[in-house]
Amino acid sequence: xxxxxxxxxxxxxxxxxxxxxxxMLGEMGISDIHEASNGLEGxxxxxxxxxxxxxIVSDWNMPQKTGLEFLREVRMVDQELPFIMVTARADxxxxxxxxDSDVSSYVTKPFSFDALKKRVDVILxxxxxxxxxxxxxx
Amino acid sequence: MxxxxxxxxxxxxxxxxxxxxxxxxxxxxxxxSLVFVYTEIFEMWFLYTRAHEDWELDEYxxxxxxxxxxxxxxxxxxxxxxxxxxxxxxxTNMQLIEMRERDMRRQKMVALGTLAGGLAHEIxxxxxxxxxxxxxxxxxxxxxxxxxxxxYMNIILDSSQKAQEMIQNVLILSHEKSLEFENVNAFxxxxxxxxxxxxxxxxxVTIQKAGFFEDSGGKIQEAFIRCNxxxxxxxxFNILKNASNAMDDKGNIFIMASIxxxxxxxxxxxxxxxxxxxxPGIPQEIMPKIFDPFFSTKDISEGTGLGLPMVHVLxxxxxxxxxxxxxxxxxxxxxxxxxxxxxxERVQES
Numbered sequence: 001x002x003x004x005x006x007x008x009x010x011x012x013x014x015x016x017x018x019x020x021x022x023x024m025l026g027e028m029g030i031s032d033i034h035e036a037s038n039g040l041e042g043x044x045x046x047x048x049x050x051x052x053x054x055x056i057v058s059d060w061n062m063p064q065k066t067g068l069e070f071l072r073e074v075r076m077v078d079q080e081l082p083f084i085m086v087t088a089r090a091d092x093x094x095x096x097x098x099x100d101s102d103v104s105s106y107v108t109k110p111f112s113f114d115a116l117k118k119r120v121d122v123i124l125x126x127x128x129x130x131x132x133x134x135x136x137x138x
Numbered sequence: 139m140x141x142x143x144x145x146x147x148x149x150x151x152x153x154x155x156x157x158x159x160x161x162x163x164x165x166x167x168x169x170x171s172l173v174f175v176y177t178e179i180f181e182m183w184f185l186y187t188r189a190h191e192d193w194e195l196d197e198y199x200x201x202x203x204x205x206x207x208x209x210x211x212x213x214x215x216x217x218x219x220x221x222x223x224x225x226x227x228x229x230t231n232m233q234l235i236e237m238r239e240r241d242m243r244r245q246k247m248v249a250l251g252t253l254a255g256g257l258a259h260e261i262x263x264x265x266x267x268x269x270x271x272x273x274x275x276x277x278x279x280x281x282x283x284x285x286x287x288x289x290y291m292n293i294i295l296d297s298s299q300k301a302q303e304m305i306q307n308v309l310i311l312s313h314e315k316s317l318e319f320e321n322v323n324a325f326x327x328x329x330x331x332x333x334x335x336x337x338x339x340x341x342x343v344t345i346q347k348a349g350f351f352e353d354s355g356g357k358i359q360e361a362f363i364r365c366n367x368x369x370x371x372x373x374x375f376n377i378l379k380n381a382s383n384a385m386d387d388k389g390n391i392f393i394m395a396s397i398x399x400x401x402x403x404x405x406x407x408x409x410x411x412x413x414x415x416x417x418p419g420i421p422q423e424i425m426p427k428i429f430d431p432f433f434s435t436k437d438i439s440e441g442t443g444l445g446l447p448m449v450h451v452l453x454x455x456x457x458x459x460x461x462x463x464x465x466x467x468x469x470x471x472x473x474x475x476x477x478x479x480x481x482x483e484r485v486q487e488s
Contacts, residue, residue, distance in 0.1 A: 014263045014266075016263070016264070016266070016267050017263050017266045017267070019267070020266050020267040020270045020271055021270075023270075023271055023274075024270050024271065027274060061259065088258070088259045088262040088263070109262040109263060109265075109266050110262050110263075110265040110266040110268070110269035110270065110298075110302060111266070111269065111270065112269055112270065112273070113270055113271070113273060113274070116270070
C-alpha cells in the first residue's frame with residue numbers, strides 16, 4: 001500500500017502525546033494525519049469523511065467520550081476499520097473489554113517506536129491492495 | 139472513647155489514691171492502737187460492761203464488730219469486681235484502638251492508591267515523548283558525532299526507564315494490576331519461595347526454617363491456600379530483604395510455618411508464617427509508618443520505600459493479614475496469615 005495514500009485518525013487528549021504520535025507516524029512515512037482531542041471530535045470527523053481512514057489510533061482515557069466508547073461507536077458503523085488502542089492500563093479487564101469490542105491492536109503507554117511500528121506494519125499488511133489494482137487497470 | 143493516655147493516667151491515679159488511703163489509715167490506726175494499749179481503754183470498757191450486764195453492751199458491741207467485718211468483706215468483694223471490670227474495659231479499649239488504627243491505615247492505603255493510580259497514568263503520558271522519540275534524537279546525535287550529547291541522551295533515556303519501573307511498582311500498590319490465583323500447598327510453595335530467596339540473599343545471612351515437618355516420623359503437612367506464586371515470592375523476599383538490612387546483612391533469619399487461626403477470628407483457620415530477624419527491632423514510633431509508601435529509614439539510593447507497602451497490598455490481595463511485633467527475644471517478627479481452603483495430613487513413608 002502506498003504510504004502517501006494512508007490516512008490516519010489520531011485521537012488523544014494529551015497534546016504532547018498527540019505530537020509524539022504524529023512524529024512517530026511521520027518516521028514511518030505516514031504524513032496524512034488528522035488529530036482529534038477526544039472521542040466526540042473523532043466521531044464527527046469520521047462522519048464528515050464517511051469513515052474513509054486507513055486506521056485509527058486512540059487513547060483509552062479521554063474526557064467526554066472514553067476510548068472504549070469511541071471504539072464501540074466506530075464498530076457500529078464499520079466492523080473492519082483497523083483500530084489501535086493506546087492506554088496506560090494493562091490490567092486484564094481493560095484488555096478484555098477492548099478485545100470484546102473488536103479492537104484490532106493494543107499498546108500500553110509509554111510505548112517505544114518499535115512497538116508502535118510493529119502494530120502499524122501488521123495493520124498495513126492486511127490492507128487490501130485495491131488502489132494499486134485500480135491504477136493498474138487504467 | 140478514652141484514649142490510652144487517659145487509661146494509663148487513670149490507672150496510676152487509682153494506684154496513687156489506694157496508696158494514699160493506706161497511708162492515712164496507718165497514720166490513724168498506729169497511734170490509735172498505741173493509745174488503746176497505753177491508756178488501757180479496753181480494760182476500762184470491759185469493766186464497765188461487766189458492771190452494767192443488763193444493758194447488754196457487750197452483745198451490741200459484738201453485733202457492731204460483726205457488721206463492721208461483714209461490711210469490710212462486702213466492700214473488698216465490690217472492689218475486686220470493679221478491678222476485673224476495669225481490666226476488661228482496658229483490654230477491649232486497646233483492641234478497639236488497634237482496630238481503628240488498622241482501619242485508618244487501610245483507608246489511607248486506598249486513598250493513596252487512588253491518587254497513585256491517577257498520578258501514574260499522567261506520568262506515563264508524560265514519559266511517552268521520551269520513550270517514543272528519544273531514540274531518534276540519539277540516532278541523530280550519533281550521526282552528527284556528538285559523543286558528549288549522546289552520553290547526555292543515554293542518561294536521559296536511562297532515567298526515564300527507571301521512572302517507568304517506578305510507575306509499575308506504584309501501580310501494583312494501587313491495585314491497578316490484578317493477580318491470578320491458584321490453589322497451592324502452602325508448605326511447598328513457601329519452601330520453594332525460600333529456596334529462591336536464599337539464592338539471592340547475601341551469603342553472610344543464614345535462613346533457618348522450622349515447622350515444615352512434624353517432629354517425629356516426619357509427617358508432611360498439607361495446607362491449601364489461594365495464592366499467586368509470584369506474589370508470595372515478592373512478599374517473602376521483601377520481608378527478608380528488610381530483615382537482612384536491619385541486621386547489616388549478617389546473622390540468622392528464622393522462618394516458621396504453622397497451621398493456626400487468624401489472630402482476631404478464632405474460627406477462621408489460617409496458614410501462618412513467622413519471619414524473625416536478629417536486628418534491633420522496629421522502634422515503636424515508626425511502627426505505624428512502616429507500610430506507608432515511600433517511607434524509608436534507609437538512604438534514598440538504597441531503596442524506593444515501596445517494598446513493605448507492596449507486601450501489605452499483596453497480603454491483602456491474598457485475603458490475608460500481616461502483623462509486626464518486636465518479640466521479647468529481640469529483633470522484629472513479621473507474622474503472615476493466609477486463609478486455609480482445605481487441610482489434610484499425609485504420613486511420609488520412612
